[in-house]
Amino acid sequence: MGFGTNGELMDGRSKVSFCSGSCHAEHILQVLNAYRRSGTFTDVVLQVDGCEFPCHRATLCASSVFFRTMFSSSFKESTQPTVKLQGISGSAMDSLLDFIYEGRLKLDEENVESIFLAAYQLDIPVLTKTCVQFLQERVSPSNCLGLMDFASLYVYALQPLQEQCQTLLYQDFQEVLQHKEFLSLPKARVLELLACECLQVTEEVLVTAALRWVHHRPDERKQNLRELLERLRLPLLDLAFFSSTLEVDELVQECVELRPLLQEARLYRAYGREVQSERTRPRRSSGWAEMIFVIGGCDKNGFSRLSFTEKLNVWSGEWTSAAALPGYSKSEFAACELQNDIYVSGGQLNSTDVWRFMPQLNQWVRVHGLSRGRWRHKMTSMCGKLYVVGGYNGRERLSGVERYSPHENSWTSVSELLLPVSSAALSSCGGKLYVIGGAVSEHNNTERVQCYDPVSDRWSFVSSCPFSQRSISAVTLNDCIYVTGGLLDHIYCYRPVTDSWSRAAALPFRLEGCGLTVCEGKVYVVGGRNEDSVAVDQVWALDPVSCELSEEKRLSRCVSYHGCVSVLQRL
Numbered sequence: 001m002g003f004g005t006n007g008e009l010m011d012g013r014s015k016v017s018f019c020s021g022s023c024h025a026e027h028i029l030q031v032l033n034a035y036r037r038s039g040t041f042t043d044v045v046l047q048v049d050g051c052e053f054p055c056h057r058a059t060l061c062a063s064s065v066f067f068r069t070m071f072s073s074s075f076k077e078s079t080q081p082t083v084k085l086q087g088i089s090g091s092a093m094d095s096l097l098d099f100i101y102e103g104r105l106k107l108d109e110e111n112v113e114s115i116f117l118a119a120y121q122l123d124i125p126v127l128t129k130t131c132v133q134f135l136q137e138r139v140s141p142s143n144c145l146g147l148m149d150f151a152s153l154y155v156y157a158l159q160p161l162q163e164q165c166q167t168l169l170y171q172d173f174q175e176v177l178q179h180k181e182f183l184s185l186p187k188a189r190v191l192e193l194l195a196c197e198c199l200q201v202t203e204e205v206l207v208t209a210a211l212r213w214v215h216h217r218p219d220e221r222k223q224n225l226r227e228l229l230e231r232l233r234l235p236l237l238d239l240a241f242f243s244s245t246l247e248v249d250e251l252v253q254e255c256v257e258l259r260p261l262l263q264e265a266r267l268y269r270a271y272g273r274e275v276q277s278e279r280t281r282p283r284r285s286s287g288w289a290e291m292i293f294v295i296g297g298c299d300k301n302g303f304s305r306l307s308f309t310e311k312l313n314v315w316s317g318e319w320t321s322a323a324a325l326p327g328y329s330k331s332e333f334a335a336c337e338l339q340n341d342i343y344v345s346g347g348q349l350n351s352t353d354v355w356r357f358m359p360q361l362n363q364w365v366r367v368h369g370l371s372r373g374r375w376r377h378k379m380t381s382m383c384g385k386l387y388v389v390g391g392y393n394g395r396e397r398l399s400g401v402e403r404y405s406p407h408e409n410s411w412t413s414v415s416e417l418l419l420p421v422s423s424a425a426l427s428s429c430g431g432k433l434y435v436i437g438g439a440v441s442e443h444n445n446t447e448r449v450q451c452y453d454p455v456s457d458r459w460s461f462v463s464s465c466p467f468s469q470r471s472i473s474a475v476t477l478n479d480c481i482y483v484t485g486g487l488l489d490h491i492y493c494y495r496p497v498t499d500s501w502s503r504a505a506a507l508p509f510r511l512e513g514c515g516l517t518v519c520e521g522k523v524y525v526v527g528g529r530n531e532d533s534v535a536v537d538q539v540w541a542l543d544p545v546s547c548e549l550s551e552e553k554r555l556s557r558c559v560s561y562h563g564c565v566s567v568l569q570r571l
Contacts (some may be wrong), residue, residue, distance in 0.1 A: 004050055008409070013211070015273060018493050019080055019234045020022070025392065029101055029102045029103065030102060030123075032056065032101055032380060033054070033060060033097075033098065033101035035055065036053075036054060036055055036059075036097065036101060037104070039054040040052035040170065041056065041394060042055055042056055043055075043056060043057050043081075044056075044057050044060075044071075044080075044081060044082070044083060045081060045082045045083070045143050046082075046083055046084075046085060046093070047082055047083065047084040047087050047383075048084075048085045048088050048089075048090055048093040049088065049090035049092070049093070050089040050090065051094075052082075053093060053094070053097060054246050055097065057071050057349075059100060059101060060100065062100075063099075063100040063124055064100065064122045064123055064124050065123035065124075065125075066121070066122040066123040066124075067122065073302060079539055084202070085121075085217040087117070088117070088118045088121060088122075089114050089118070089198070090405065091111070091114070092111065092114040092117070092118040093118060094113065094114050095111065095115055096118050096119065096122070096124070096127070099124075099127055100124070105130075106131070107131065107134050108220070109138065112131055112134050112135060113150065114533040115127070115131060116128060116131035116132075116135075116154075116157075116471050119131060120154060120157055120384065123140065128157050132157065132158060132160060132161055135147060135158075135161050136160065136161055136164055139161070139164050139168060141168065141172055141175040141176045141178070141179060142179040142180075142181060143181060143350060143407050144165040144168045144169050144176060145165075145169065145176065145181050145182060145185065145189075146181055147161060147165050147190075148162055148165035148166060148169065151165065153484060160447060168197070170196075170198045170199055170202055170285075171202055173193075173199045173200070173205065173209070174201050174205050175203050176209070177205075177209040177212060177213075182212075182213065183212070183213060183215070183216040187221070187224050187227075187228075190210070190213050190228065191227065191231060193209070193226065194206055194209070194210060194228060194231040194232060195231045197284050197285060198284075198285055199282050199283075199285060200285045200473070201285075202237055202238075202286065203232060203233045203234075203237055203283070203286065204237060204238055204241045204245075206232050207229070207232055207234070207237065207241070207245070207246055208245075210225075210228040210229060210232065211246075211249055211251075211252075212292055213228075214228065214321075215251065218251060222251050222254070222255070225251060225252065225255050225257075225377060226255060226257040226258050226261070226383070227550075229258060229261055230279075232307050233279045233280070233281070233282065233283065233286075234246070234262070234264070234265040234279055235264060235265040235268035235269070235275065235277075235279055235280045236279075236282060236286075236288070236568075237265065239269065242265060246262075246305075246509070247262065251322050261279075264277065264279065265279075268280055269296075270339075270383075270384045271339070271381070271382075271383060271384050272337060272338055272339040272340050272381065272384075273337050273340070273381075273518075273566065273567070273568075274383075274428060274476075276379050276381065276476075276477060276478070278519070278521075280333055281520060281521060282568060284315060287570055287571055288568050288569065288570055288571065289313055289315055289568070289569060289571055290314065290519045290520055290567070290568055291311045291312065291313060291314075291316075291323065291359070291469055291519075291565055291566065291567060291568070291569045292311065292312040292314065292517055292519050292524060292564065292565075292566050293309060293310070293311045293342060293357075293359075293527065293564070293565050293566070293567065294309070294310050294311070294312070294515060294526060294555065294559065294562055294563065294564055295309050295325060295335055295342070295357075295529070295562060295563030295564075295565070296308070296309075296325055296330045296331060296333070296344075296528075296562055296563055297331055297513075297535075297559040297560055297561050297562025297563070298331050298513075298535060298559065298560050298561050298562070299535065299557070299558065299559070300534060300535045300557075300558035300559075301534065301535070302529065302533060302535065304407070304558065305330060305331045305348075306331075306557075306559065306562070307324045307325055307330070307475075308321070308324055309321070309322040309323060309324050309325060310322065310555075310556060311356070311569070312539075312553060313571070314519055314520055314524075314541075314552070314553075315520075317552075318553075319366070319553070319555070319556045322348070322357075322359075322362055323357070323362045323363060323364055325344065325357075325364060326355075326364050328442055330344070330347040330348070330351075331347065331348060331561045331562070332347060332348050332375040332376050332561055333345060333346050333347035333348075333351070333375065333563065334346055334379035334388065334391075334563075335379065335381050335563030335564070335565050336376050336379045336381055336386065336565060337381060337405065337565050337566065337567050338381040338384075338385075338386055338406060339381075339384070340359070340417055340567050340568055341356055341357060341358050341359070341567070342356070342357040342359070342565045342567060343355070343356050343357075343367075343379065343404075344357070344366040344563055344565075345377075345379050345386075346370060346373060346374045346377055346388070346391065347375050347447055348375045349375075350373035350374065350375065350393055350394055351373050351374075351375065352369040352370040352371075352372070352373040353366070353369055353370075354366070354367050354368065354369050354370060354404070355367070355427050359567050359568075359569045360569065360570065367404075367406075367409055368404075368410055368411060369408045369411075370388060370401055370402055370411060371400075371411055371413065372393070372398070372400055372402075373393060374388070374390075374391035374392060374393055374398055374400075375391060375392055375393075376391050376392040376439075377389060377390050377391025377392070377398070377422065377424045378390065378391075378424060378425065378426035379426070379433075380427055380428050380433070381428065382428035382431065382432075382433060382454065383431060383454065384406075385403050385404060385405055385406075386403065386404035386406075387401060387403055387404075387414075387426075387428075387433055388401065388402045388403075388404070388411075389401050389417065389424075389426050389433070389435055390417055390420060390421045390422055390424055390426075390435065390438065391422050392423075395513065396420070396421070397420040397422045397439065397440060397441070398420055399416040399417040399418075399419070399420035399425060400413065400416055400417075400453070401413065401414050401415065401416060401417060401542050402414070414452075414457055415452070415457045415458060416459075416460055417435065417450055417459060418450055418460075418461065419440065419448055419450060420440065420461045421435065421437070421438030421439060421440060421446060421448060422438060422439045422440025422470070423438050423439050423470035423471045424436060424437050424439075424470070424472065425437060425438070425472040425473050425474035425485070427474040427475055427476045427478060427481045429476045429480075429481050429496050430452055430479065430496055430497070431454070431455075432451055432452060432454070432496070433451065433452035433454075434449060434450070434451055434452075434462070434474070434481055434496065435449065435450040435451075435452075436449050436465055436472065436474055436481070436483055436494070437449075437465055437467065437468060437469050437470065437472055437483075437486070438470055438472075439470040445468045445469055445470050446468060447464040447465050447466075447467060447468040448461055448464055449462050449463060449464055449465055449494070450462075451462065451496075462496075462499050463494075463500065463501065465492065465494070465500045465501055466485070466491070466492065467486070467488055469485070469486025469487065469488060470486055470563075471485055471486050471487075471512040471513050472484065472485040472486040472512075473485045473514060473515065473516035473564075474516065475516045475518050475523060476511075476518070477518045477521070477522075477523055477544055478544055479496070479497065480493050480494065481493070481494040481495075481496065482504060482516070482523045482542070482544075484507065484511070484516060484525060485511060485512050485513065485514050485516070485528065486493065486512060487512045487531060488507070488508040488511075489506060489509075489510050490503045490504070490505065490506050490507060491503075491504045491507065491523065491525070491542055492504060503543050504523075504542060504544070504547055505548070505549045505555070506549070507540070507549070508538075508540070508549075508551075509530055509531070510526070510530065510531050511528035511529065511530060511536070512528060512529050512560075513528050513529045513560040513561040513562075514526060514528025514529075514560070514564075515528070515562055515563070515564025516564060517564045517565060517566045518566060519541075519566040521544075522540070522541040522542055522543055523542040523544065524539060524540070524541050524542075524552070524566075525539065525540045525541075525542070526539050526555070526562075526564045526565075527539070527555055527559045527560055527562060527564075528560050529560035529561070534554070534558070535558040535559055535560040536558055536560075537554045537555040537556070537557060537558045537559070538554055538555075539552040539554060539555060540552060
């Protein structure tokens, strides 16, 4: 045995490496932490929350990006014997230093928030991650609201926690609202939750939540009741819940400001989609959606009449089939919605047929027929009844008007039009009917607008429209009547309140015999026939606020002179 030239001990065998493993490293860390607590060999003092913590710069830099940047740069703190830190509690700093020196720390529900904030501020990624995991394991309906608000302040570090809380909130809001945390929320946060489209609960649960929050501190919160319930779809509530829970609530009964909202809900029950507001449009998570139904009509070249019924879910952009109109194919008939059912009347060959389609059953049933057969007429709903107006019987334009009561399943005649027309536009607005334009003879059209008041049972003329066309359609949205078709190059808007006309938007090309309906707060122009007498499969949507026209999901086939109606349907 001897020493080599470099002083190594040689015995003819290979060299031996020795490592004491993690035990040695752990022992060194424990000794360093003991030195820190006794102030031995320390070279900087951290002043935190009125406390002083002697530390070793090298150890701090080894764990914290914050300290490494501070002490290895030109910052004045790099040479100062004392460094003052803001926004960290003394207890959190003490625990944090134990982790920096020994790699161990006791987390609990009382200290995890303060330790996370300290670790986040001092940029210690391994500890912030540990805090996030600790919180994620304890997310529950009783604390998810508070944790989600906390996580929103530190999205970069706490995004997984925020997403987990959000998922639980959306899926289990009915359980969340049972806990004190919900009852302690400020009004602004409750309003935000009630307006959320992602909560996977029924509207009845949201009304229950609003009432429960108000009743928790009634004297302080009852003045917020209208503002809360305005965010909810009261017209879409289950009738039994509306009558037995909402209307009988003592605070609801006391709140005079709520009466218009309750009346809107009652009218929607009676009149259906004739009542329009943000509250009549279902939430995307409610299991209901507004659907556009396209019924019958003529094919691309106008030679064949179609019997199909298809519906468009505007949220998904998906067209699906529904039950076809039974018996025969139809065109130049009239179609509209009443109490969330679709009615079709008349049609070519002087038909008196009237059919009712029930979307929830996907079934057509025949109801009492018209007194006089007609086609090229229009039909709309008003105040819970159907009105069939004008049209053609093969010999002459008709002035007759019939009204249908769904409760009595019968038609009665009302005052006749002042001017007989066919292929006119018809819509109800503000409790009155408006018949716009139309044909008065084989070659002549009119620009006159006829208005019917059901209270006096009288017709009168109002401001004429800025066009003279036939094969036009009309719908009402936000107290305005929108009209197009008849190869017009614009969508026109009539405001009954001011008795005035304006242009709403230009069309990409002229159409006649197109469908017109309201869905999701927009006016939809569906199909129709162009100037070459060729049917199209295109669909456009008009935003009434921006007056922008956007192209939407196309029809599955080209069609014109068809029925086009929107109703609510369960998905």
